[in-house]
Amino acid sequence: MTRTDTADAKTRLLDAAEHLFTEHGFAATSVRRIATAAGVPLAMVSYHFGSKKGLMEAVYARALGQRATSRVGYLDRLEKQAGGAPISVDILVEAFISSALRLTHKGTISGAVFKQMIGRAFYEPEAGVEDFFPTEYAEAVERYKCAFMRALPALPVLSEADVVWRMYFFVGMVAYAMAGKDVMRMTEIYALEVAGRPEAMLRRLMPFIVAGFNAPSADLAPTAGVLAAALSA
Amino acid sequence: MTRTDTADAKTRLLDAAEHLFTEHGFAATSVRRIATAAGVPLAMVSYHFGSKKGLMEAVYARALGQRATSRVGYLDRLEKQAGGAPISVDILVEAFISSALRLTHKGTISGAVFKQMIGRAFYEPEAGVEDFFPTEYAEAVERYKCAFMRALPALPVLSEADVVWRMYFFVGMVAYAMAGKDVMRMTEIYALEVAGRPEAMLRRLMPFIVAGFNAPSADLAPTAGVLAAALSA
DNA sequence: GTCTATAAACGGATAGAC
DNA sequence: GTCTATCCGTTTATAGAC
Numbered sequence: 057m058t059r060t061d062t063a064d065a066k067t068r069l070l071d072a073a074e075h076l077f078t079e080h081g082f083a084a085t086s087v088r089r090i091a092t093a094a095g096v097p098l099a100m101v102s103y104h105f106g107s108k109k110g111l112m113e114a115v116y117a118r119a120l121g122q123r124a125t126s127r128v129g130y131l132d133r134l135e136k137q138a139g140g141a142p143i144s145v146d147i148l149v150e151a152f153i154s155s156a157l158r159l160t161h162k163g164t165i166s167g168a169v170f171k172q173m174i175g176r177a178f179y180e181p182e183a184g185v186e187d188f189f190p191t192e193y194a195e196a197v198e199r200y201k202c203a204f205m206r207a208l209p210a211l212p213v214l215s216e217a218d219v220v221w222r223m224y225f226f227v228g229m230v231a232y233a234m235a236g237k238d239v240m241r242m243t244e245i246y247a248l249e250v251a252g253r254p255e256a257m258l259r260r261l262m263p264f265i266v267a268g269f270n271a272p273s274a275d276l277a278p279t280a281g282v283l284a285a286a287l288s289a
Numbered sequence: 290m291t292r293t294d295t296a297d298a299k300t301r302l303l304d305a306a307e308h309l310f311t312e313h314g315f316a317a318t319s320v321r322r323i324a325t326a327a328g329v330p331l332a333m334v335s336y337h338f339g340s341k342k343g344l345m346e347a348v349y350a351r352a353l354g355q356r357a358t359s360r361v362g363y364l365d366r367l368e369k370q371a372g373g374a375p376i377s378v379d380i381l382v383e384a385f386i387s388s389a390l391r392l393t394h395k396g397t398i399s400g401a402v403f404k405q406m407i408g409r410a411f412y413e414p415e416a417g418v419e420d421f422f423p424t425e426y427a428e429a430v431e432r433y434k435c436a437f438m439r440a441l442p443a444l445p446v447l448s449e450a451d452v453v454w455r456m457y458f459f460v461g462m463v464a465y466a467m468a469g470k471d472v473m474r475m476t477e478i479y480a481l482e483v484a485g486r487p488e489a490m491l492r493r494l495m496p497f498i499v500a501g502f503n504a505p506s507a508d509l510a511p512t513a514g515v516l517a518a519a520l521s522a
Numbered sequence: 523g524t525c526t527a528t529a530a531a532c533g534g535a536t537a538g539a540c
Numbered sequence: 541g542t543c544t545a546t547c548c549g550t551t552t553a554t555a556g557a558c
Contacts, residue, residue: 081316082317083314084315087534088532097543098534098535100533102534102535103541103543137522150515150516152462156414159352201479220479221481222482224481225465232461240426240427240430240457240460243457246453259507262507262512263507263510263512264497267503268501269497276325279379279492279496280491281324282377282381319551332526332554339553
């Protein structure tokens, strides 16, 4: 007996939609199916949310809204505590990931579902959240960018392009992991311990990312080209 | 006047489907739209491919089939040339990415479209290629895994779990970039030079990944926990 | 082999009873 | 406020003419 069974129609629709959109995607999920899963008449979707799209926006709004505080919360506390001194890269990386994962442990939504939902939002073509995310997270990205630039070794200094690219890669990787995707079935084939344990992944991910951020600037030491050199040797 | 205009119905359907599935996703693309775009009667879809799903499988089969040789081609040549000696990490990383990007420059399909299509295949829920990819690429993953383990510093040696995790992160990042996704709109906001130029991204990505692979083992130096320590200080 | 016409089911949305 | 019944466009797939 889950909470959904006793909640009101609106909440049950949101719960069902969240789950089904996450699992099958927006276009592939019909409102009929959502209403059936929620045990609610079809018309309640139009009544409460106006349209299918309205329902999806409500799903994201609920999920993100109630967690809005955690985007730069860690960073605020860290900067306050540091009192002007740079924050080290490893702490920034863990703060960034933790802000993402922490969404998993708060609020009414199942952590696993929410995590996948956000991961999916990154790839769903018609998701519509592509208009939502950037405005909501632009500040967080900018704040972390500045923090990373201050944290990284002064000489040879990384260009802003270097830092932003590395954050781009970082975000992409976290999205892939959060979406629970594993196209190569690597977690199966190599029995990676990941099921339901984001901490295990975090432990593996952190050194990888931290080292990446600390790599020499691509402006100064263009690494690409070694393949061609090796093959023509 | 593109090639599509003169090709036969089957080919034109594949071309149109490839393009539309890539742009809008499987569920959101109707066969009518595909047939219209291809300038071909609707019934030709059933005739040639049996069903919508059959069409999609044909799209992937054509795209991947004709490029099957390039998955471990670089690695074969590198290992032959090295004659038993380990291949350095930077060369392996570039070979792996190049094998992915090289798909872009071969065959009949537009590079940009194919690239996005593969990227999409990683996230499309109903794509069905999740049964296809692992079997096709398991050998390549295993080969690269062995090569990376031989290339990485002997002491402290990375565990197989370390190496596989790092390949997992690597794959995820490449998938995100290949799908052309950018949820945070970072390429816009920070004017990253990426449009149509995978080489620019490669130059930025390589040092990041290489450094990540060379990071100390997560088994020996668990980095996670610095955030909690910093906040409780 | 190719295509037109249509079937059969499903999609989102709503009118109007209660 | 809540729900049943239905509208009507669109979907996939096919039957059958050419």
